[in-house]
Amino acid sequence: MAEPFDWGLLEPAGAVGVPAGDDRVLAAMVAVEEALVGAWDELDGSAAQPGYAPLGFDAAAIDRARLVAGAREAGVPVIALVEQLREQAGAHAGRVHRGATSQDIVDSALVLVSRESLSRARSALAAAAAELATRAIRSRATPLLARTLTQQAEPTTLGAALASWLDAVVSALEVLDRLEYPVQLGGAVGTGAAFARLAARADAPQTLRAGVAARLGLSDPGRAWHTDRGPVLAIADAAARVAAVAGRVGRDLGLAARDGVLLPATGGGSSAMPHKQNPVDAVLLTANSLRAPGLLATVHTAALSSDARPAGEWHAEWQAWRELLRIAIESAEVLAHAIPDLVVVERAGSTVNADAADLASAGAVVDAAVARYRAHAEPDREAH
Template sequence: MFRDMFGTPAMRAIFSDEALVGRYLEAEAALARAEARAGVIPAAAAEAIDRASRTITIDFDRLRQETEIVGYPILPLVHQLSAAAGEAGRYVHWGATTQDIMDTATVLQLRAALDIIAADLVELGGILAKLATKYRDTPMAGRTHLQQALPVTFGYKAAVWLSSIERHRERVAQARPRVLMGQFAGAAGTLASVGEQGLEIQRLFCEELGLAQPTATWHVARDGIAEAVALLGLITGTLGKIATDVMMMSATEFGEVSEPFVPGRGASSTMPQKRNPISSELMLASAKAVRQHVATMLDGMIHDFERATGPWHLEWVSVPEAFLLTAASLASAKFMLAGLVVHERRMRENLDLTHGLIVAEAVMMAAAPKLGRQRAHDVVYEACRKAIQSGGQLADILAAESEIVTALGSIDMIRAHCDPTRYLGLSGEMVDRAIALAKSAQAKRG
């Protein structure tokens, strides 16, 4: 029931058992082709192994049973592939170790999974750029420590979200060369099983699969895999922040945005009026779950000697789950933000909730050149205290303060500085910068 809340069909397809075994077979076939190119095994044998890898019908029940006995799936799979390759079966898995094939298969999965993540980030960036553009000058209350702080615009808020997504897009591109490396090194990583041709075979193997050749064996150097999952933690962390903003802004007392309306979505079994922010809730849940997988992967980097006793196995759980959760969170974000309902009137009403207190800084900074910053602060601070106690308008109270009237020049100037729509800082310019950078990055991508 929950699989499409915490995964997507496209990402599940990458990490399915059938796809994983297919990657194992792809790696075995590539190894045979590479070794034939290096003259280590007969070309005819490589052709037979390659053909068998593409036509074999895997007995998954047998594979599962034998995997549970052996502890790893490669030896049981090699038995089936060798039989399918006939006489050429003697050359299957030549000089390789189990982890060579499993690590390479994982990297092939990561390549496909990162392609999906990258495409989703581009799409999400486009959605956020549209939001930022549309609401560039829409004023709303900026909040710090859950209190109204200074006016901002909703476009500015969307631009902050956009800037994070654009950095994640860059991170994905930058991480690929470090993550997408093949693995062929033999039992202890020294390539002793294939002699002096080892590095050449390794190069050809990686070339066959379109992967980078590693500088040294990474059987126990798991930083690349850990980086991939840590990157997902950063992405879902940003999505969790966006979700938190939207959920809080959707609260009845705020009423500034609503998730897209779909009949029945977010409904309560008992309260007919409810319209819960389900997409945001799923995004936040995914962020919390992926965070745990990041911690697991960092723990899993601590391997013993040249082959680990346990930490490697953590990847078998965390890598697929982290990618599924991230894909689901991105899907929720795209749906939610593309159809986000923005209540501009409520944003304006909320700006006036404090009767001008939200622009106290504006008055203070305007008076500071004449009074000095600290004196201006003290006078405005006292006026704010009176406004809070009486519930009156800050502008009216300040109008009775001769120091402020003199410093600003007139009561009309006081009222002008107490207009929150006139104290938006460089919100609009920051929106423009964020959108321009996103467009520039898109142009470079082609």
């Protein structure tokens, strides 16, 4: 088999993006096919028969080279995947992929990968928020000269600056917490006609969709959304939001390092200037944030669907969607490392003339941001 195209050479934080990689997408597609078999078994009553054995598949046994070749021939990976899954099923091959279409499998698999990827990103964002809240309180009275339009402006505090980052991170957490992860199951043209015909039951499309959703831990949207890319747009927007929030902090961290106010405690070598300690986390966060809008634009452009399945738009969506998930994970985890790694630099002879009113106003910003964070975090603590 050919070597993988992307193994992290030019993706410095790429190791943490593995949950959105090809192996995970393949495993998710296999899981969707397995869930569909289970839903059918429940629908037709075979699951209730004595000696029933659920049909399981081995994703690790899938021949990747054969799968890639099949994807090139068919334009989608599912046909070649189903062929191999039916081989694994042996005498039960007829139970595999009954009534489904390629879009059901790919869309549901990418939603499944999205849920897992953004759950990981959320955990890292929550860790970053907790550290920001602690540091904002600690630095609530540390004077800092704010800048507007790159120029020195008015006195504030480091605590207020950290509180502004905290507010942005909490906003991203709120977006993630509102997300829905719906299963997609509609058959060839979204009507589920093949399900109804094969089961000889008019309610088969609805029953199977609910069964697959339950087995995968996804929501049942009560419909097929194959040409309504709203669910995809919501997920992509949330992933881009994570990258944007982390990138905003990264940009500020880079400028603070330039000014000698905040420096990373670790990392940051230079191939040409050994004396340098570059703010690597800041650079990576900024870079990811700059990459995300182009990918998001592709997903939004691909939402201009047509017919019961468009020729090209759906296909264009896959990699952009997956890359946004990868960037969201990377950005969240780099941010979770960057905040506790910060060192506040006390520079000799530097003074910021912050009076009591300045400190009081900045302190109020800290209090409001920390209160908002705690209100949001409280349900998480109760859940655990």
